[in-house]
Amino acid sequence: MLTALHHNNDSVFRLSLFQEFPTLMHYQSFGGYEALKQALTGNPVNIIETLAAAGLRGRGGAAFPTGLKMQMVRNNAEPVRYVICNADEGEPGTFKDRFIMSHIPFQLLEGMTLAAYAVGARKGYIYIRHEYPEVQDTMRRSIAAASAAGLLGKNILGQEFSFEVEIFSGAGSYLCGEETALLSSMEGKKGRPRLKPPYPTQYGLWGKPTLINNVETLANISMIISRGASWYRSLGTSDSPGTKLISLSGDVARRGLYEVPFGTTFREMIEEYGGGMKEGGSIKAVNIGGASGVVVPPWELDCTLEYQSCQERGITIGSGAVFVMNESRSILANVHNRVEFFLHESCGKCTPCREGLRQAGRIIHRLIAGEAELSEVDNLERYTRAMQNAAFCGLGQAAGNSLISSLRYFRQEYEEACLDSTQRFERREVTA
């Protein structure tokens, strides 16, 4: 099942560490847990400073500076704090967290332990989605192995520091990947988002300061600590240091997970990493950032993977999903699929998301059926803007991304779908 992973001489996710059935001994034989050993004898603040100097940002989608987030938890006066690993990888087209947890679980556990030491937490949770039962098993086994070796639990490595990790299973809700919805879910409620602020760093799990980070973010930590901030900055670009895991899928020759240094163009990902298009097809559109991401035409693919340059061009890096569509694919059908997905996952808390998606779904359905009129395309755009501006949480705000971007680049396809009904309308007028 393990597909190709690009391997530079220097990378955060070293291929040598990947194992079909990961063992602690293997991880340690390649220098695993050296970072923790080194860090536990020093000041916890050193970890935060190193991560800030390295410029590590959240890899779940929001790209918040990791060092700063840790500092906010650490500075809180409340002594009880939590670390939560967000492993509710629900973004369609993304499978990086599955790979980390399945094949290098100890790199994640070491990162989590370092994070806990940095913020002063004694208890951590890994919130893993329900669709990944086999991943939950691997993580449970890995936690047990690390605990037996004194790398988790009481007095880690003989030091004063203690930290326990528990698995929490999700129950099939995409929204629970949103951090405050995840907290509600862990507290036994419906997985609905909460108003921010207060942010989880102040008022998180059970009201305590909580550090919530994505799997990939936490798995970056041990390498940065052991090799230093300047090494990390030597990968990637000055705007976006380090690497990003890219889940490449769709009509490419080699689908799979690739570790890509920041600064790589999306075209390079498809051509070089993915081996170009499957069966000699040509690129019609690429969906970047998963269902909540954007749909772009081939001429936007020379954009480099960097937070700044992507933001300027309206591209959402998100979780790092790159889904390629060839010329035979219908944009409308794909957008319809996205809208149906969001409609199902919307929690119904706020009107713009709940009703906006329903209306968007209805219009796209009419477009596909050839029943829509041209004015409905404008309506669709208006509803989408309303969702983006007024939805309560990131789900509703992001739900419009693929709609707006496809309307921007592929409006013709929408309008062509209307043509029939418009003609029908005109004909009716003529006869009347």
Place this chain on the structure above:
Amino acid sequence: MKLETINNNIETIVKEKQALLQILLAVQDASPENYVSEDSVNEIAYSLNVSRSRVYSTASFYSAISLKPRGRHIIRVCINAPCENAGKQEILAVLEDQLGIILGQTTSDRQFTLEGVSCLGACYASPAIKIDNTLYGDVTPESVITILQEYRKEAEDVDCSAS
């Protein structure tokens, strides 16, 4: 009673209530029909000392929890765009035809429930389906039939040994 003791007690009780989602999943896993029955909802509410509506509200929110009986095996077909483009429709058609049910239904012999699922995180091997806890990637209309036969054979073997 000291304020601290009271607070500790409250915290313990609150945390037990907060385990609700994990309890619901465990109850469902233990059920041969893969669901949380109304009786179970009542029992959970009673033992956690919360209202039934609270348990029901959480249980009904999550797609992975079923309040209706389901088959012994749950077949989940990924319905998201990467699998859609890779031929999910044909896979689903074969499954519906073979099982004689449509998405969301359970076979009359209570062996299989067919469900749609949001991304299985296996887009490197789309189209993908999951039967219980086993993931099947790069499935074809032919391979799906073979996979299904294995589960049917296993079910027959169990029935034979039972009778």
